[in-house]
Amino acid sequence: MLVTLLCPNLRCRRVLQVPDTTRGHRVRCGHCGQILTVPTKQQQKAKASKDPRTTQTPSA
């Protein structure tokens, strides 16, 4: 299974696909050479739950 990432290099911004086994490890963008950390599933979940649109319900 592949993990889809976006290169954090603003001049690159390529979509990268890395193996699931690289979660929590650092990989290098094959296009610009930028080192990036592959987020774990838990990190991805935490990020998603921080989204105010999903966590905060308007108390009307």
Ligand SMILES: [Zn+2]
């Ligand atoms: Zn890149």
